[in-house]
Amino acid sequence: MKILVSALEVSSNIHLKALRPHLPKVEWLGVYEPLNARDKPILSPKNFSVMGFKEVFGRLFFFYKALKTMARLAEQADLVLLMDSSSFNIPLAKRIKKAQPNKPVLYYILPQVWAWKAYRAPIIEKHCDKLAAILPFELSYYQDKAQFVGHPLLDEIKYQKTEVGGKSVVFMPGSRKQEIERILPIFVQVAQKIGGKKVLVVPASFQGLDLNTLYGAHLKLFEVSFDAHKSLFEASFAFICSGTATLEAALIGTPFVLAYKARPLDFFIAKNLVHLTCIGLANIFYNALHHESPGRGQTMLHPEIIQDDLNAPTLLEIYETLDREKFLQESQKIRTYLQHGSAQVVAEWIRHGLRA
Incomplete structure (x- = not known):
């Protein structure tokens, strides 16, 4: 199986790293941090590491080119996995579904529509096939494609304090x-x-x-x-x-x-x-x-x-x-x-x- 993944954030790549051992036979395409010699991402998440409205505006042409490249690459994938980064991944989902309506698209680590831009929820649901919610209260913003799956940090954190203190x-x-x-x-x-x-x-x-x-x-x-x-x-x-x-x-x-x-x-x-x-x-x-x-x-x-x-x-x-x-x-x-x-x-x- 080939999966096109769009993981632009540091946290998204940590969550992707926890997911990958459950999918050992997958070939990964797209934007992500490589974990082994077989990984060949087309771009690094570091290319997307910008903060603030001014910095984003200055890189609009780069983001536009990346969208076109990722949408074309989706043709080679069996499935598309989007992780967080709504400003990039929602337009990407639209492009992919317009060109390939039957391409399965999964959004994992959903945009924070509960914080602002709640109007994005029906847009996300329209252009994705399944939504993996990591917050129980996210479900109320969607109709029928979202399901609570647990939280990735509970896969990743191996430590838990039982008493106060530290060194x-x-x-x-x-x-x-x-x-x-x-x-x-x-x-x-x-x-x-x-x-x-x-x-x-x-x-x-x-x-x-x-x-x-x-x-x-x-x-x-x-x-x-x-x-x-x-x-x-x-x-x-x-x-x-x-x-x-x-x-x-x-x-x-x-x-x-x-x-x-x-x-x-x-x-x-x-x-x-x-x-x-x-x-x-x-x-x-x-x-x-x-x-x-x-x-x-x-x-x-x-x-x-x-x-x-x-x-x-x-x-x-x-x-x-x-x-x-x-x-x-x-x-x-x-x-x-x-x-x-x-x-x-x-x-x-x-x-x-x-x-x-």
């Missing part, structure tokens, strides 16, 4: 250069005020790169780790840029504060387009657990310090005062809510040509 403090300033430039200097100020072992978690995809160039002279303050899950498990507390890492910390049971700062223009646009009370995935799920609108509730599992509020004194105060015992107890409710991993269910669908 280090973890800092995770993001996976994009722009994020690191904005957030790391504040994390450095925090690290200089905290005693003991301090660990900087670096994305595994950065291995082999010049970390001193990426992170600057203050890199020597930290022990560097490429293993986020192990480092979070061993930590007593974490300072985390927004993203999948916040949910990873919650599922492991490590207390943390979400710390995020975008470019002023991007923040202004997003604030006026997306009316959310929280941005952390764990908080969004925690809203749902308390029968609140996900992302728009008031019940929070962890603090979120965003934009102009983000500064070292505020982060240090949270570090000193956050109730670790309560966090550990409440965070495990997220695990129960998400039930189980998703890779086995999705692989079964694929093996049966989406007829499972």
Whole structure:
């Protein structure tokens, strides 16, 4: 079987890596991180790693060419697997279905229509054959093609705390250069005020790169780790840029504060387009657990310090005062809510040509 996969994000490729052992005989085409010598992606996800409205606008021609190339490549595939990245993958699904109406298309890691652009849900359903929802509350936005399959992080995370404590403090300033430039200097100020072992978690995809160039002279303050899950498990507390890492910390049971700062223009646009009370995935799920609108509730599992509020004194105060015992107890409710991993269910669908 040949599968055209469009996995443009770091997190999507982590989820794809967990899925692939369940599909050992598949030949993979498209955009993804290669895992062995047989893998021949046409483009790297790194080619799509842009942030902010200005950067996206500047690369529109590249995205257009990539769409055309991927749509043509779909002719060679038995099935198409789309993962997250709605701005690229929804137009790709439209192109593929227009040219090949009978080509099976599976969307795994659905766009966050519950956060904004809910009108995309019927568009996604029209151009895809099956939708693998990793959040239970996503189902209410679709008619009949979506099914909850579990959450991929429960396939991937092998650690879970049973008691409060740890031997280090973890800092995770993001996976994009722009994020690191904005957030790391504040994390450095925090690290200089905290005693003991301090660990900087670096994305595994950065291995082999010049970390001193990426992170600057203050890199020597930290022990560097490429293993986020192990480092979070061993930590007593974490300072985390927004993203999948916040949910990873919650599922492991490590207390943390979400710390995020975008470019002023991007923040202004997003604030006026997306009316959310929280941005952390764990908080969004925690809203749902308390029968609140996900992302728009008031019940929070962890603090979120965003934009102009983000500064070292505020982060240090949270570090000193956050109730670790309560966090550990409440965070495990997220695990129960998400039930189980998703890779086995999705692989079964694929093996049966989406007829499972």
